[in-house]
Amino acid sequence: MKYVLTGILSMLGYAIMAQEPAFDSGAVVADGTIRPTLIARQFVFTEGASVDRKGNVFFTDQPQNKIWEYTTDGQLVLFMDSAGRSNGMYFDHDGRLVTCADEQEQIWAIAPDRQVKVLLRDIAGHRMNGPNDLWIDARGGIYFTDPYYQRPYWSRTHGELDGEKVYYLPRGKKQPVVVEATLKKPNGIVGTPDGRFLYVADIGGGKTYRYAIGKHGLLEDRSEFCAQGSDGMTLDERGNVYLTGDGVTVYDSNGKRIAHIPVPEKWTANLCFGGRDGKSLFITASEGFYVLRMRVKGVE
Numbered sequence: 362m363k364y365v366l367t368g369i370l371s372m373l374g375y376a377i378m379a380q381e382p383a384f385d386s387g388a389v390v391a392d393g394t395i396r397p398t399l400i401a402r403q404f405v406f407t408e409g410a411s412v413d414r415k416g417n418v419f420f421t422d423q424p425q426n427k428i429w430e431y432t433t434d435g436q437l438v439l440f441m442d443s444a445g446r447s448n449g450m451y452f453d454h455d456g457r458l459v460t461c462a463d464e465q466e467q468i469w470a471i472a473p474d475r476q477v478k479v480l481l482r483d484i485a486g487h488r489m490n491g492p493n494d495l496w497i498d499a500r501g502g503i504y505f506t507d508p509y510y511q512r513p514y515w516s517r518t519h520g521e522l523d524g525e526k527v528y529y530l531p532r533g534k535k536q537p538v539v540v541e542a543t544l545k546k547p548n549g550i551v552g553t554p555d556g557r558f559l560y561v562a563d564i565g566g567g568k569t570y571r572y573a574i575g576k577h578g579l580l581e582d583r584s585e586f587c588a589q590g591s592d593g594m595t596l597d598e599r600g601n602v603y604l605t606g607d608g609v610t611v612y613d614s615n616g617k618r619i620a621h622i623p624v625p626e627k628w629t630a631n632l633c634f635g636g637r638d639g640k641s642l643f644i645t646a647s648e649g650f651y652v653l654r655m656r657v658k659g660v661e
Contacts (some may be wrong), residue, residue: 386620388600389611389657397624397644397651401437407645409450410593411458412635413661418643419458420631420650421447422425426464428471431650433637445469445477449494449550449593449631451661454501461492461505464514467635467636468492468505468530473650481530484537487521494593494631496552497560501532502578504540506547527561529578541572549594549631554660560602564590569604571616587616593631593645597657605629611646624651634659 405424412418417433424445430440445462447469453459457470459480461659466489468481480503483489490509497503508525511518527541527550541547546565552574559580562569567590572580591604600614608629611620626646635643639658644651 364611379539386622388619389597389655390620390622391640391654391656394654397622397642397653400431400512400650400652402649404648404650406570406630406647407650408593408630409460410447410595410631410633410643410645411450411452412633412643412659413458414451414456416634417635418635419450420643420645421450421460423448428458428460428506429650431635431643433635434577437650441471441475446512447497448492451495451497453497454499459495459497459503461495463489463493463512466491468495468503481535481537484522484528488517490520490522490525493548494550495637496550498552498574498578500578503530503537504528504550504578505530505537505551506550506561508546508548508565525565527580529603531578538578540578541583544570549591551594551596551602553596553600560586560594560596562589562591562594562604563590566590569594569598569602585616587612587618592629595633595642596660597655598660600658601657603642605632605644609642622653625649635660 404422409421416433428441428444430438446464447460447462450460460469462469463574470478471548490507493506495505509520527547528537529540544563548564549562563621569586571586573582575581593605595603602612608624609622624646629646631645642653642654642655
């Protein structure tokens with residue numbers, strides 16, 4: 362998400378939510394928990410929340426070009442400096458942290474020893490807009506969104522591709538295929554653990570869509586899931602979908618809104634479940650990094 366616009370977008374979001382009824386977050390939030398707990402607020406703009414197999418949570422401070430790790434022991438440590446301006450991230454089946462490194466419009470795989478492998482440098486010789494968010498399926502294929510957000514660290518001022526699209530990079534392949542080309546500005550993306558469905562947020566169009574995943578990773582049967590776009594996304598064990606922007610909004614698997622979790626920051630960018638039992642929801646929001654105890658587990 363283009364962090365320089367967060368203040369404007371947040372004010373618009375608050376105006377909309379103020380006209381709507383409150384939602385009971387008790388359906389998913391743990392008993393006795395009334396608001397997210399601040400872990401740290403030493404950042405410029407946090408993004409890319411992702412969890413490893415042990416429950417440790419990783420996230421980025423994109424303007425500062427760093428990746429941080431929050432361990433299951435409650436320790437906040439710097440995982441990587443000069444991190445390619447990483448944005449969205451997700452762990453692959455080999456334990457590597459795969460990131461949307463949009464400093465040079467690439468997709469990286471970062472091993473536990475911090476060694477970097479560039480998985481994708483361009484699309485048919487053209488620079489990508491700026492990979493934003495990704496999800497990895499059971500076959501190791503990578504779905505990713507590629508919107509164009511002008512970054513202050515770029516020398517260019519326009520994209521080289523003919524649109525802002527969603528791609529699928531099969532495991533071991535050097536080039537991705539386009540799986541969705543009709544959205545205004547695709548951003549958040551997440552798939553179900555059974556590999557049947559993919560959710561993609563069109564933050565430019567103010568909607569989130571659900572797709573059936575077909576043969577060779579291609580998408581079928583698009584349907585509007587809800588009339589809300591999102592920056593980052595995650596799922597819980599009940600199939601609920603968590604969207605971000607003005608705090609966190611939770612929808613059940615049928616697209617019915619069941620909860621809204623306020624976050625005291627200008628913009629909520631991303632989130633994931635983590636911790637030893639998978640019942641802590643970690644939230645990256647502007648300058649802060651938060652946690653909230655839940656009734657449900659995540660599925661990442």
